[in-house]
Amino acid sequence: MKRIKQLGIIALTLVWFLTPSLGYGYPVPPLPENNLIINPWFRSTSDPTTAGLDGWTNVLQDGIGWGITQKASNPSSDVIINGKCGFGEDYCGTGARWANDPDPGEQVNFTFPGVDVYLYQVVQADPANRKLKYFMHWVNHKLDVAEVRIYGSETANGQWTEIWLPFSLSQDKNPPPESAPGRGDIPWFQTDTLETVLGEGYPYYKIELHARYPEGDTRQGSVGVKITGVYFTAEFTNEPVNLSTPVIVYNPTVSSANPGDNQPKPTDSPKATAEPGVEQGTPQRVRTPGPTPSVQQPSTPISQFSPTPHAMTQTGNHDVGETSGLTENSGMVVGFVIGLITAGVVVLAFLAIRMAEKKDRP
Numbered sequence: 278m279k280r281i282k283q284l285g286i287i288a289l290t291l292v293w294f295l296t297p298s299l300g301y302g303y304p305v306p307p308l309p310e311n312n313l314i315i316n317p318w319f320r321s322t323s324d325p326t327t328a329g330l331d332g333w334t335n336v337l338q339d340g341i342g343w344g345i346t347q348k349a350s351n352p353s354s355d356v357i358i359n360g361k362c363g364f365g366e367d368y369c370g371t372g373a374r375w376a377n378d379p380d381p382g383e384q385v386n387f388t389f390p391g392v393d394v395y396l397y398q399v400v401q402a403d404p405a406n407r408k409l410k411y412f413m414h415w416v417n418h419k420l421d422v423a424e425v426r427i428y429g430s431e432t433a434n435g436q437w438t439e440i441w442l443p444f445s446l447s448q449d450k451n452p453p454p455e456s457a458p459g460r461g462d463i464p465w466f467q468t469d470t471l472e473t474v475l476g477e478g479y480p481y482y483k484i485e486l487h488a489r490y491p492e493g494d495t496r497q498g499s500v501g502v503k504i505t506g507v508y509f510t511a512e513f514t515n516e517p518v519n520l521s522t523p524v525i526v527y528n529p530t531v532s533s534a535n536p537g538d539n540q541p542k543p544t545d546s547p548k549a550t551a552e553p554g555v556e557q558g559t560p561q562r563v564r565t566p567g568p569t570p571s572v573q574q575p576s577t578p579i580s581q582f583s584p585t586p587h588a589m590t591q592t593g594n595h596d597v598g599e600t601s602g603l604t605e606n607s608g609m610v611v612g613f614v615i616g617l618i619t620a621g622v623v624v625l626a627f628l629a630i631r632m633a634e635k636k637d638r639p
Contacts, residue, residue, distance in 0.1 A: 303353060304352075318353065327371070328345035352465055397484060400509065406511035408474050410511075412468050412471065417529070419500045420447055420491075445524070445525050486507075
């Protein structure tokens with residue numbers, strides 16, 4: 278009997294060591310409850326544990342347009358259990374993605390350099406609410422442009438008047454993998470809560486995401502962008518008209534010595550004085566050498582969000598491109614293999630115990 282107990286303890290110890298703990302998770306705070314965006318985290322309505330563009334209109338060109346992403350390294354405000362992250366209680370974040378599409382069978386990429394893609398959503402608001410706010414998480418590789426444009430209209434079908442360009446991004450080179458946001462323990466970028474005050478509000482707004490990437494260059498890495506956690510709202514204010522200039526981000530990178538210092542640094546910029554519907558002046562594009570992003574930002578940004586991602590037992594190559602089918606589903610594959618090993622250990626332990634029992638019988 279003593280031998281049986283010893284074998285049982287050994288078997289349980291092996292099972293404990295071989296059973297995977299929670300994988301890489303990227304928790305971020307939830308978005309404010311006054312968010313007008315439907316499906317800000319890009320999830321499927323029919324299965325909220327998976328990615329989807331439900332609630333958004335994907336403008337396709339010959340079937341080509343924004344896609345989706347789901348990885349443990351993507352930000353999420355709540356736990357999602359999905360096979361892409363090993364079926365564990367992980368954050369397994371979802372998002373919208375425009376990047377190379379790899380074909381794991383052929384070892385080639387389906388790429389569409391120079392193609393402009395658009396994803397938009399129309400929301401309804403009280404026209405008395407003149408203060409607009411915007412926020413999002415993003416990560417990118419080499420990129421011609423990724424921008425957010427806001428339009429206003431008296432009807433849900435337009436005609437649309439462009440009233441705000443809150444954010445514009447470009448990147449002509451990539452940082453090394455050890456200092457690239459979205460890889461390992463380095464979190465995504467995020468905007469501050471950007472604001473503008475209109476002369477008069479609109480009953481309908483169109484929030485449009487636009488992106489385009491150049492030809493890939495193996496010396497500089499992949500191309501593309503991912504976006505999630507989109508927040509847009511219209512609030513009442515007695516403030517006078519105060520139209521903001523766009524946030525311009527150029528070649529955002531982080532320092533490998535300070536991987537958590539990944540948010541674009543605000544710099545003062547003048548306010549535009551144009552009335553709604555009149556084209557705003559083009560802000561100066563600022564380039565600042567060094568590890569911190571180069572940004573032009575409204576002079577009074579409000580930082581309400583400060584995600585604190587954390588890595589647990591499993592880490593990997595977390596980037597904009599879903600580099601292969603194996604990479605995208607690696608959590609499920611690893612979990613399956615470990616499950617088989619664990620089951621094998623249990624069976625062997627059971628057989629060993631049975632054999633020991635037979636030997637101990639008189």
